[in-house]
Amino acid sequence: WSAEKVGYDCIVIGAGVQGSFTAYQLAKKKKATLLLEQFLLPHTRGSSHGQTRIIRKAYEEDFYTHMMEECYQLWAQLEREAGVKLYRQTGLLVMGPENSQDYQMMKNTLQRNQVPTVILKRDEFSSHIPNVILSDGDAAFVDTTAGVLYADRALRTVQFQKLGGVIKDGQKVTDIKPGPVVTVSTSGGVYRAKSVVITAGPWANRLLSAHSVVRINVCYWKEKQPGLYNVKRRFPCFLHTGSKEARDHIYGLPSNEYPGLIKICYHNGSETDPDKRDRQTDRSDIDILRRYITHCFPGLEPEPAVVESCLYTLTPDRHFVLDCHPTHSNIVIGAGFSGHGFKFGPLIGKLLCELSQGEVPSYDLSPFRIRRFQAKMKSAL
Numbered sequence: 001w002s003a004e005k006v007g008y009d010c011i012v013i014g015a016g017v018q019g020s021f022t023a024y025q026l027a028k029k030k031k032a033t034l035l036l037e038q039f040l041l042p043h044t045r046g047s048s049h050g051q052t053r054i055i056r057k058a059y060e061e062d063f064y065t066h067m068m069e070e071c072y073q074l075w076a077q078l079e080r081e082a083g084v085k086l087y088r089q090t091g092l093l094v095m096g097p098e099n100s101q102d103y104q105m106m107k108n109t110l111q112r113n114q115v116p117t118v119i120l121k122r123d124e125f126s127s128h129i130p131n132v133i134l135s136d137g138d139a140a141f142v143d144t145t146a147g148v149l150y151a152d153r154a155l156r157t158v159q160f161q162k163l164g165g166v167i168k169d170g171q172k173v174t175d176i177k178p179g180p181v182v183t184v185s186t187s188g189g190v191y192r193a194k195s196v197v198i199t200a201g202p203w204a205n206r207l208l209s210a211h212s213v214v215r216i217n218v219c220y221w222k223e224k225q226p227g228l229y230n231v232k233r234r235f236p237c238f239l240h241t242g243s244k245e246a247r248d249h250i251y252g253l254p255s256n257e258y259p260g261l262i263k264i265c266y267h268n269g270s271e272t273d274p275d276k277r278d279r280q281t282d283r284s285d286i287d288i289l290r291r292y293i294t295h296c297f298p299g300l301e302p303e304p305a306v307v308e309s310c311l312y313t314l315t316p317d318r319h320f321v322l323d324c325h326p327t328h329s330n331i332v333i334g335a336g337f338s339g340h341g342f343k344f345g346p347l348i349g350k351l352l353c354e355l356s357q358g359e360v361p362s363y364d365l366s367p368f369r370i371r372r373f374q375a376k377m378k379s380a381l
Ligand SMILES: Cc1cc2nc3c(=O)[nH]c(=O)nc-3n(C[C@H](O)[C@H](O)[C@H](O)COP(=O)(O)OP(=O)(O)OC[C@H]3O[C@@H](n4cnc5c(N)ncnc54)[C@H](O)[C@@H]3O)c2cc1C
Pocket: 013, 014, 015, 016, 017, 018, 019, 036, 037, 038, 039, 045, 046, 047, 048, 049, 052, 053, 054, 055, 171, 172, 173, 174, 199, 200, 201, 202, 203, 204, 216, 218, 265, 310, 311, 312, 334, 335, 336, 337, 338, 339, 340, 341, 342, 343, 344
């Protein structure tokens, strides 16, 4: 064990997308920053691994759509700084029961905020989107600015921007002692800082019992004819807000990373412990997807060709937690990203950095207050 005498301005705990962007924003502001990660990097045990994620402005709530305006700019800025391509525009096809609340709210939010949107009439649907069946009663529109983020590449890029911060991986944080100077103990050392940001993903549920962690079976499905749903043939990302087969959303990304395979997933899973996820063998989500694909995607084999796994950390209302600890204001928490946080990474990093430095955050963070679950806060700190 080494007790480092040198203090940091800020220690960030957890090098997933949110912690990595927080450390990046802090280092950009010339703050002495330490990013601690329990596993050796890169790893596939949390929520941020995998080749791709969807980026979109289509949300039911205005506040997410507003935040996405800046997110697109920040992603583009990182692409320029690092000279790498992180985003590919594909559009997002949104399908759902025409009169349902989810579908209408998403469509209205986009229109209210003047986001470029194309409404697809039923009789022209198959000429725009071949090889997909629009179910009876469903309607469709396209959020044209949406697309794919290259997730693994993005994480590598943000972690290895040479900004002067320190990353220590393979060091699990075992204790946090609050105070004007916070002391953080890990399996490899003891570190001190003026503030700490906790971005521990699924492991944050040890602090916030209102969260639940679910395992997502990330399924890839084989095209009957190679290329039918390929990104090069301009097949879009899609989101089905309420199919006959499922209570929760079903979503997909065009075939790209694995030749001939398209990623289609169910936006929920079975509850698990992040350290025991491999023991979770429930495949009821895959049964839902099989039925859905048989009905809506006639060009796919209705049996997954590849199944990977990833974790969601769900809050009861599916909104994030971005706040200071209720009793220790120099400890900041970014958690509960509920399966939709990747696209916000650069902005979450900026906001958590602002909170850690005692600055007024650049957005209204009231939807993300930790106190909305106060009755269920664990007293781990
Ligand atoms: C299958 C799947 C599909 C998704 N699709 C999309 C999408 O299309 N679009 C989108 O925007 N979002 C999507 N998401 C959501 C998005 O990926 C997550 O919201 C995001 O990755 C959460 O990042 P995080 O940094 O909070 O968590 P994580 O990536 O889990 O990072 C937390 C890190 O903290 C570390 N850690 C925990 N405890 C400790 C400790 N004690 N000491 C040291 N380190 C510790 C962990 O090892 C981990 O590396 C998807 C998620 C999944 C799983």
